[in-house]
Amino acid sequence: MTDPPAVEPLAYSIRQCAAALSVSERQIYILSERDGLPTVKIGGRRLVRVADLKNWLAAQPAAVKGTRP
Secondary structure, three states, X not given: OOOOOOOOOOEEEHHHHHHHHOOOHHHHHHHHHHHOOOXXXXXXXXXXXXXXXXXXXXXXXXXXXXXXX
């Protein structure tokens, strides 16, 4: 018997999003509040849609070596 195919998530929890970006959960909240990272609230959970995360990340300016924001 074969295993069913893995289902790709449509959205990440704040914890999953933080892990995907290698930042803290608090940083995800900050990015949402200050830098426009889109989130949705479903029930009592705040989620980041995978497509929104990819689009938001692609729209961020690249860091230039030797400079700090």
